[in-house]
Amino acid sequence: MTSQVWASSQEESAQSAAQPRWLDAEEQKAWRAWLNSSMLLADRLDRELTREAGIPHGYYEILVQLSETPGRMMRMSELADRCLSSRSRLSHAVSRLEERGWIRRQVCESDGRGQLAVLTDDGFEALEAAAPIHVEGVRTHLFDQLSPEQVAAMRDIGETLLRHLDATPAPQH
Amino acid sequence: MTSQVWASSQEESAQSAAQPRWLDAEEQKAWRAWLNSSMLLADRLDRELTREAGIPHGYYEILVQLSETPGRMMRMSELADRCLSSRSRLSHAVSRLEERGWIRRQVCESDGRGQLAVLTDDGFEALEAAAPIHVEGVRTHLFDQLSPEQVAAMRDIGETLLRHLDATPAPQH
DNA sequence: GCGGAATAGTCAAGCCCTCAACTACGCTGG
DNA sequence: CCAGCGTAGTTGAGGGCTTGACTATTCCGC
Numbered sequence: 001m002t003s004q005v006w007a008s009s010q011e012e013s014a015q016s017a018a019q020p021r022w023l024d025a026e027e028q029k030a031w032r033a034w035l036n037s038s039m040l041l042a043d044r045l046d047r048e049l050t051r052e053a054g055i056p057h058g059y060y061e062i063l064v065q066l067s068e069t070p071g072r073m074m075r076m077s078e079l080a081d082r083c084l085s086s087r088s089r090l091s092h093a094v095s096r097l098e099e100r101g102w103i104r105r106q107v108c109e110s111d112g113r114g115q116l117a118v119l120t121d122d123g124f125e126a127l128e129a130a131a132p133i134h135v136e137g138v139r140t141h142l143f144d145q146l147s148p149e150q151v152a153a154m155r156d157i158g159e160t161l162l163r164h165l166d167a168t169p170a171p172q173h
Numbered sequence: 174m175t176s177q178v179w180a181s182s183q184e185e186s187a188q189s190a191a192q193p194r195w196l197d198a199e200e201q202k203a204w205r206a207w208l209n210s211s212m213l214l215a216d217r218l219d220r221e222l223t224r225e226a227g228i229p230h231g232y233y234e235i236l237v238q239l240s241e242t243p244g245r246m247m248r249m250s251e252l253a254d255r256c257l258s259s260r261s262r263l264s265h266a267v268s269r270l271e272e273r274g275w276i277r278r279q280v281c282e283s284d285g286r287g288q289l290a291v292l293t294d295d296g297f298e299a300l301e302a303a304a305p306i307h308v309e310g311v312r313t314h315l316f317d318q319l320s321p322e323q324v325a326a327m328r329d330i331g332e333t334l335l336r337h338l339d340a341t342p343a344p345q346h
Numbered sequence: 347g348c349g350g351a352a353t354a355g356t357c358a359a360g361c362c363c364t365c366a367a368c369t370a371c372g373c374t375g376g
Numbered sequence: 377c378c379a380g381c382g383t384a385g386t387t388g389a390g391g392g393c394t395t396g397a398c399t400a401t402t403c404c405g406c
Contacts, residue, residue, distance in 0.1 A: 033331030158206030
């Protein structure tokens with residue numbers, strides 16, 4: 001509580017760059033609770049999945065998206081969007097999954113620039129093996145901890161934030 | 174919605190490894206809204222801070238923790254815990270902040286094994302410059318979007334999850 | 347149909363993080 | 377008082393991610 005940089009002029013309520021709209025103590029607690037819990041939960045789930053199934057959560061996400069698609073294939077760009085991933089990152093990740101034999105690339109017939117990522121049978125089996133581990137983690141660390149009201153609020157908050165973030169242009173990806 | 178791996182035996186409610194407790198459609202939506210919103214928000218704040226202040230959010234976190242401490246210094250381990258960071262990661266990060274002249278290391282007198290990370294005046298100035306940018310991002314992308322009730326619920330959910338995660342032993346860090 | 351702009355995807359360099367040693371110091375029991 | 381163990385922190389190797397440049401293809405206007 002000593003020498004906080006925002007302890008200067010707390011009584012302001014001006015706009016943006018002029019006078020920062022500092023967070024009060026309650027807001028800080030809310031923000032930290034949200035940030036820390038989301039970081040720790042994501043980290044925990046990723047570690048458990050990596051340890052017990054040998055699949056990092058990011059890779060798991062890719063497999064899930066492909067498995068839910070007709071033909072179990074998808075354009076690289078769309079896959080990147082759905083996985084909240086940059087194209088470069090997805091390209092690297094798919095290369096590594098290709099080495100594991102879980103995905104193969106296929107040129108897109110309707111667009112010569114495009115590539116399709118296709119989930120292989122081996123990839124589907126790997127996903128089937130990993131899914132119970134992941135879902136158990138989400139149950140244990142999330143749904144088992146929250147009341148139905150909290151779950152509803154969590155969804156509501158998440159969707160509210162997503163609407164804003166989707167509508168606001170990020171510098172780039 | 175095609176060929177989902179968890180479409181097999183939905184009617185079970187047995188325990189853990191035996192029969193997975195799959196998520197129903199509502200739970201999936203809640204989970205994805207929470208996961209995606211927290212990932213996107215963290216990413217957005219990190220990018221804005223990096224772009225406009227030249228400080229990644231992880232480094233900012235370190236500076237904040239030190240600035241709030243009497244003497245603006247802290248043991249490496251405690252700093253790592255507060256930043257939700259591994260010791261190795263913090264050690265690397267402090268080395269890089271040392272190169273920027275924002276932190277210096279100092280041996281701990283009461284424990285010859287220990288090191289203190291000390292925030293320099295330059296580091297404090299860098300934090301002062303970055304803080305308004307960060308707080309404006311948190312306002313814009315979080316608090317401006319949510320009602321007071323949503324903020325209260327967010328904090329409640331976050332604290333509930335943190336209690337569980339802190340109480341549950343993670344394999345290791 | 348042709349030239350320029352936009353789009354799809356990949357690649358390389360550099361940074362950051364993780365994992366697993368490793369050093370150094372402190373603590374405790376015999 | 378020292379052997380062994382636990383703790384604090386660092387380091388290096390290896391791999392993932394980001395940025396920005398690059399190639400290939402398609403779209404669009406004239």
